[in-house]
Amino acid sequence: xxxxxxxxxxxxxxxxxxxxxxxxxxxxxxxxxxxxxxxxxxxxxxxxxxxxxxxxxxxxxxxxxxxxxxxxxxxxxxxxxxxxxxxxxxxxxxxxxxxxxxxxxxxxxxxxxxxxxxxxxxxxxxxxxxxxxxxxxxxxxxxxxxxxxxxxxxxxxxxxxxxxxxxxxxxxxxxxxxxxxxxxxxxxxxxxxxxxxxxxxxxxxxxxxxxxxxxxxxxxxxxxxxxxxxxxxxxxxxxxxxxxxxxxxxxxxxxxxxxxxxxxxxxxxxxxxxxxxxxxxxxxxxxxxxxxxxxxxxxxxxxxxxxxxxxxxxxxxxxxxxxxxxxxxxxxxxxxxxxxxxxxxxxxxxxxxxxxxxxxxxxxxxxxxxxxxxxxxxxxxxxxxxxxxxxxxxxxxxxxxxxxxxxxxxxxxxxxxxxxxxxxxxxxxxxxxxxxxxxxxxxxxxxxxxxxxxxxxxxxxxxxxxxxxxxxxxxxxxxxxxxxxxxxxxxxxxxxxx
Amino acid sequence: xxxxxxxxxxxxxxxxxxxxxxxxxxxxxxxxxxxxxxxxxxxxxxxxxxxxxxxxxxxxxxxxxxxxxxxxxxxxxxxxxxxxxxxxxxxxxxxxxxxxxxxxxxxxxxxxxxxxxxxxxxxxxxxxxxxxxxxxxxxxxxxxxxxxxxxxxxxxxxxxxxxxxxxxxxxxxxxxxxxxxxxxxxxxxxxxxxxxxxxxxxxxxxxxxxxxxxxxxxxxxxxxxxxxxxxxxxxxxxxxxxxxxxxxxxxxxxxxx
Numbered sequence: 093x094x095x096x097x098x099x100x101x102x103x104x105x106x107x108x109x110x111x112x113x114x115x116x117x118x119x120x121x122x123x124x125x126x127x128x129x130x131x132x133x134x135x136x137x138x139x140x141x142x143x144x145x146x147x148x149x150x151x152x153x154x155x156x157x158x159x160x161x162x163x164x165x166x167x168x169x170x171x172x173x174x175x176x177x178x179x180x181x182x183x184x185x186x187x188x189x190x191x192x193x194x195x196x197x198x199x200x201x202x203x204x205x206x207x208x209x210x211x212x213x214x215x216x217x218x219x220x221x222x223x224x225x226x227x228x229x230x231x232x233x234x235x236x237x238x239x240x241x242x243x244x245x246x247x248x249x250x251x252x253x254x255x256x257x258x259x260x261x262x263x264x265x266x267x268x269x270x271x272x273x274x275x276x277x278x279x280x281x282x283x284x285x286x287x288x289x290x291x292x293x294x295x296x297x298x299x300x301x302x303x304x305x306x307x308x309x310x311x312x313x314x315x316x317x318x319x320x321x322x323x324x325x326x327x328x329x330x331x332x333x334x335x336x337x338x339x340x341x342x343x344x345x346x347x348x349x350x351x352x353x354x355x356x357x358x359x360x361x362x363x364x365x366x367x368x369x370x371x372x373x374x375x376x377x378x379x380x381x382x383x384x385x386x387x388x389x390x391x392x393x394x395x396x397x398x399x400x401x402x403x404x405x406x407x408x409x410x411x412x413x414x415x416x417x418x419x420x421x422x423x424x425x426x427x428x429x430x431x432x433x434x435x436x437x438x439x440x441x442x443x444x445x446x447x448x449x450x451x452x453x454x455x456x457x458x459x460x461x462x463x464x465x466x467x468x469x470x471x472x473x474x475x476x477x478x479x480x481x482x483x484x485x486x487x488x489x490x491x492x493x494x495x496x497x498x499x500x501x502x503x504x505x506x507x508x509x510x511x512x513x514x515x516x517x518x519x520x521x522x523x524x525x526x527x528x529x530x531x532x533x534x535x536x537x538x539x540x541x542x543x544x545x546x547x548x549x550x551x552x553x554x555x556x557x558x559x560x561x562x563x564x565x566x567x568x569x570x571x572x573x574x575x576x577x578x579x580x581x582x583x584x585x586x587x588x589x590x
Numbered sequence: 591x592x593x594x595x596x597x598x599x600x601x602x603x604x605x606x607x608x609x610x611x612x613x614x615x616x617x618x619x620x621x622x623x624x625x626x627x628x629x630x631x632x633x634x635x636x637x638x639x640x641x642x643x644x645x646x647x648x649x650x651x652x653x654x655x656x657x658x659x660x661x662x663x664x665x666x667x668x669x670x671x672x673x674x675x676x677x678x679x680x681x682x683x684x685x686x687x688x689x690x691x692x693x694x695x696x697x698x699x700x701x702x703x704x705x706x707x708x709x710x711x712x713x714x715x716x717x718x719x720x721x722x723x724x725x726x727x728x729x730x731x732x733x734x735x736x737x738x739x740x741x742x743x744x745x746x747x748x749x750x751x752x753x754x755x756x757x758x759x760x761x762x763x764x765x766x767x768x769x770x771x772x773x774x775x776x777x778x779x780x781x782x783x784x785x786x787x788x789x790x791x792x793x794x795x796x797x798x799x800x801x802x803x804x805x806x807x808x809x810x811x812x813x814x815x816x817x818x819x820x821x822x823x824x825x826x827x828x829x830x831x832x833x834x835x836x837x838x839x840x841x842x843x844x845x846x847x
Contacts (some may be wrong), residue, residue: 241718244753246735249723270770271725274802296729353594359739374620392618586728
């Protein structure tokens with residue numbers, strides 16, 4: 093029996109012991125516990141003490157208007173659901189027990205007008221007041237640099253407000269709030285086939301992960317399964333996306349270390365992956381490949397062609413990887429930079445390679461394998477050191493595992509007779525979670541449907557989760573480490589601020 | 591370090607020879623949607639497009655606005671007789687109307703500003719580009735960054751990225767303009783020295799893209815005068831290069847079309 097299933101049974105026993113009577117039947121086997129609003133924070137603290145990781149807090153409209161707090165708990169998504177009465181304007185803040193909920197609660201307040209009582213920082217998150225931090229009068233020994241939103245280089249808009257005495261980073265505040273496009277509201281009223289186009293454009297570098305998480309949420313809500321072949325091709329698309337993202341991080345780190353040939357080599361490898369993806373589905377980002385119910389079109393490359401490409405790609409990659417890790421002028425800049433400890437990451441509910449680099453073996457593909465992942469084998473790569481180097485090592489290890497996963501999926505595809513790639517969706521109502529392990533970390537969609545159209549979507553994005561960790565990782569680091577640390581996190585502002 | 595040099599030399603030259611030679615097309619790549627038959631279309635055809643890029647005039651003529659098209663293929667799937675994908679990359683145009691296919695282009699608009707080629711002439715062979723993200727989904731940044739990789743190597747054409755808008759000749763803008771980015775964008779443009787050009791990079795920058803009413807001002811041309819529109823979601827590096835060369839006056843649109 094897979095460990096995921098065993099822990100799910102433990103979870104069920106624990107929940108039945110502690111929350112008897114509160115458990116509602118939930119779609120996809122993920123428990124939802126119904127509680128009064130006043131008890132939400134204590135229940136959240138109890139779950140967290142048992143090792144549950146906070147995912148998000150948001151307002152759901154199905155089955156009734158409620159405040160939902162979602163957790164990753166022993167192979168399930170466990171949600172606490174508190175019905176909201178008409179006049180409800182506040183609730184006890186979860187952040188007091190779960191520091192990782194701070195940003196989600198600030199967003200919730202901006203969006204829904206629900207005030208988390210006792211929250212330590214209630215400044216607006218979606219439309220920030222541009223004053224504030226810069227105006228703070230320092231003691232004459234230090235000064236404050238507002239770095240961004242237009243920064244030096246080809247970067248997405250974000251602002252880092254750095255307090256420094258000249259070299260040391262004394263304090264840092266990050267504001268990923270310049271790109272708010274209101275995308276979650278944009279889903280409402282669209283058919284699932286159209287809404288997935290919006291999902292693909294929430295965070296462009298994680299297009300496939302967003303498309304899969306959204307599609308699987310729709311499929312769970314409507315109780316449809318994607319055909320086996322479509323599930324396997326989804327793995328191929330998702331893992332190619334991960335490889336491209338991790339190569340991008342390696343390339344940017346080489347650039348920070350002024351390793352010109354390294355930048356060129358990893359730039360070539362990344363470009364090769366993007367071109368392969370264009371040949372596979374017409375888009376360098378995997379757009380238009382995945383649709384709720386399965387795939388949009390038959391992939392343009394046969395498994396054998398992909399196998400040959402992989403063999404050549406890996407030969408080049410292995411050489412560049414070996415050389416990169418042997419270049420002391422490069423590794424010296426990463427070792428010890430942006431160090432995080434395990435406690436901090438657990439406290440702030442970190443996800444993805446950032447969490448795996450402090451030894452936390454968390455990966456949605458393993459904890460709650462969805463689609464074809466349940467039938468494929470791979471290793472969750474972790475490291476212990478918690479610094480920028482450890483994060484790079486995790487990524488390089490994950491590229492290896494991704495190629496392994498793609499090969500397994502291709503082998504299975506080769507043995508399958510061609511079938512249809514998509515199942516029809518009924519025009520029914522329903523609500524469910526869907527998830528994917530994006531290159532940045534666990535991505536969760538809550539999706540509600542009514543009459544064949546999407547009525548509500550909430551996205552829990554890995555970039556938003558991990559941004560507080562980026563801030564927490566500056567302990568004794570200097571300004572020249574800044575770009576190394578930032579790139580080692582590999583986050584995307586578009587994912588954080590939808 | 592020697593090992594890196596050996597590694598760098600080991601591979602044959604991968605750099606594109608564009609624009610001296612056409613870039614080989616990637617089979618299956620969705621570069622643009624072509625309207626192969628624009629006559630006598632039913633009005634319902636407009637409904638096929640999720641972003642409102644397709645318009646059917648009262649006489650049944652179809653037009654497709656590439657500045658709104660996200661290359662999703664809904665029209666190609668619904669009416670393959672009328673629409674098809676092409677792998678072309680020379681999709682940029684100097685007028686907003688120039689990326690609308692199926693309608694005659696209004697050339698008089700051109701005369702409103704000093705022709706771009708004329709303004710850019712003193713800058714040829716050494717153009718400095720400042721990129722500004724005003725609300726993209728992040729994919730455009732990857733494609734813009736790719737212009738410096740060995741495949742595209744835009745430095746060979748005298749194009750360079752610069753860190754400050756004060757040193758820039760071209761402002762390359764990605765994303766629909768969010769409310770928070772409107773003012774920073776305007777300020778970046780104001781400090782650029784004359785002559786200067788603005789490129790809207792990507793469908794979002796051309797027309798605003800997916801966004802909730804009120805969060806995004808719209809395309810870049812709602813805030814600044816735009817000289818070149820590069821459609822695409824996101825535009826490929828080679829399409830961006832075409833747009834940059836148009837802006838630099840190195841390529842003329844007439845020669846490309």
